[in-house]
Amino acid sequence: MAFRKEPPYTHGTAEQTAVVLVNLGTPDAPTAPAVRRYLKQFLSDPRVVEIPRALWAPILHGIILPFRSARSAAKYASIWGADGSPLKVHTEKQAMLLRGYLGERGHQVQVAHAMRYGAPSLPQVLQQLQEQGCSRILVLPAYPQYAGSTTASVYDAVFAHYAAQRNVPELRLVRHYHDHEAYIEALKHSVLAHWDAHGRPDKLVMSFHGVPRRTLELGDPYHCECHKTARLVATQLGLTDEQYLVTFQSRFGKAEWLQPYTAPTLRRLAQQGIRRVDVMCPGFVADCLETLEEIDMEVRQDFLDAGGREFHYIPCLNENPAWIHALTDIAEEHLLGWPTMSNAAARDAQARELAISREQARRLGAVQ
Numbered sequence: 001m002a003f004r005k006e007p008p009y010t011h012g013t014a015e016q017t018a019v020v021l022v023n024l025g026t027p028d029a030p031t032a033p034a035v036r037r038y039l040k041q042f043l044s045d046p047r048v049v050e051i052p053r054a055l056w057a058p059i060l061h062g063i064i065l066p067f068r069s070a071r072s073a074a075k076y077a078s079i080w081g082a083d084g085s086p087l088k089v090h091t092e093k094q095a096m097l098l099r100g101y102l103g104e105r106g107h108q109v110q111v112a113h114a115m116r117y118g119a120p121s122l123p124q125v126l127q128q129l130q131e132q133g134c135s136r137i138l139v140l141p142a143y144p145q146y147a148g149s150t151t152a153s154v155y156d157a158v159f160a161h162y163a164a165q166r167n168v169p170e171l172r173l174v175r176h177y178h179d180h181e182a183y184i185e186a187l188k189h190s191v192l193a194h195w196d197a198h199g200r201p202d203k204l205v206m207s208f209h210g211v212p213r214r215t216l217e218l219g220d221p222y223h224c225e226c227h228k229t230a231r232l233v234a235t236q237l238g239l240t241d242e243q244y245l246v247t248f249q250s251r252f253g254k255a256e257w258l259q260p261y262t263a264p265t266l267r268r269l270a271q272q273g274i275r276r277v278d279v280m281c282p283g284f285v286a287d288c289l290e291t292l293e294e295i296d297m298e299v300r301q302d303f304l305d306a307g308g309r310e311f312h313y314i315p316c317l318n319e320n321p322a323w324i325h326a327l328t329d330i331a332e333e334h335l336l337g338w339p340t341m342s343n344a345a346a347r348d349a350q351a352r353e354l355a356i357s358r359e360q361a362r363r364l365g366a367v368q
């Protein structure tokens with residue numbers, strides 16, 4: 001086995017820490033060739049399609065890529081912004097804001113973003129960080145709920161990159177944050193802000209990206225983590241079981257996926273006389289094709305065609321400050337023990353913590 005060529009080791013190099021926010025990735029352009037390149041990489045990942053290669057390769061190359069690329073490109077064109085794909089734009093901004101927030105809390109860390117498929121690729125970003133002297137890397141997948149097809153696929157790409165390297169950095173991988181207090185709080189506030197401006201619906205629908213049902217039976221915790229997120233958000237909002245629903249969207253292929261499916265459920269709700277639904281997608285932290293086109297365009301039309309009166313889409317957390325705070329909390333919790341602060345900054349942070357604890361104690365004293 002030949003390892004990648006690296007510069008000779010030198011003594012006394014300052015060791016740095018980096019946080020890498022990793023999202024799924026998106027095509028470079030809303031065109032059939034660009035979408036084809038993206039789908040080829042994405043759908044060749046054995047974490048995403050678990051069919052034996054010999055069976056899957058002819059289907060992928062003979063049917064999916066030739067037919068789906070043009071169809072998906074037209075959908076991408078309908079959501080494409082002046083700066084490109086929404087997923088790319090939001091992920092870039094989130095990483096930039098995370099850098100600022102961590103800096104404000106006194107952490108001296110590099111923050112980069114990377115994509116599992118497409119650009120900037122994870123291996124390319126990990127390589128650049130290494131060249132900049134980062135010997136501690138925190139990988140933060142932009143997936144609150146763990147799934148083999150997303151989170152573990154990011155891990156695979158990280159391990160594959162370092163498997164070809166001699167001098168491997170210290171690594172930490174975030175697994176999930178589906179029940180993190182600050183993430184749930186951010187979701188709650190995004191719903192309340194929407195309701196303050198537009199009133200309340202008859203039903204709140206929380207739609208998550210689906211996965212094949214079989215993966216649940218094979219031990220993937222994704223389904224349970226989605227339900228836990230939804231339950232916590234509903235509790236925070238004070239909703240009864242009748243006031244909200246969990247559904248799964250974006251079914252791909254012929255196999256059964258997690259149920260209930262979003263589009264048929266919304267059609268049924270309209271037929272049952274539900275006049276207004278609000279739909280949110282807590283599993284996506286950045287708006288993308290699956291939320292802006294599938295939910296806000298296709299599913300909206302389905303609901304209205306079936307007799308529904310009002311359809312509200314509540315945007316993803318995107319650059320919402322409460323979400324960037326949550327992301328900073330999550331990163332900070334996983335950075336613990338790494339020397340990311342100067343002594344002065346560490347003293348300031350300790351003083352801030354102490355002041356918060358004192359304030360909490362004072363308030364508790366006041367109510368007891």
Ligand SMILES: C=CC1=C(C)c2cc3[nH]c(cc4nc(cc5[nH]c(cc1n2)c(C)c5CCC(=O)O)C(CCC(=O)O)=C4C)c(C)c3C=C
Binds near residue numbers: 025049143211252
């Ligand atoms: C949020 C978590 C996601 C899970 C879990 C997930 C599983 C999964 N996805 C596919 C197939 C496709 N997904 C596509 C787009 C897409 N998927 C996610 C997230 C999850 N996927 C996002 C954020 C996006 C949007 C990307 C963007 O550019 O905006 C697509 C491509 C679009 C299309 O042609 O429909 C496919 C295909 C499978 C098979 C799967 C689990 C096994």
Ligand SMILES: [Fe+2]
Binds near residue numbers: 209250
């Ligand atoms: Fe997907």
Ligand SMILES: [Fe+2]
Binds near residue numbers: 250289290294
């Ligand atoms: Fe979709």
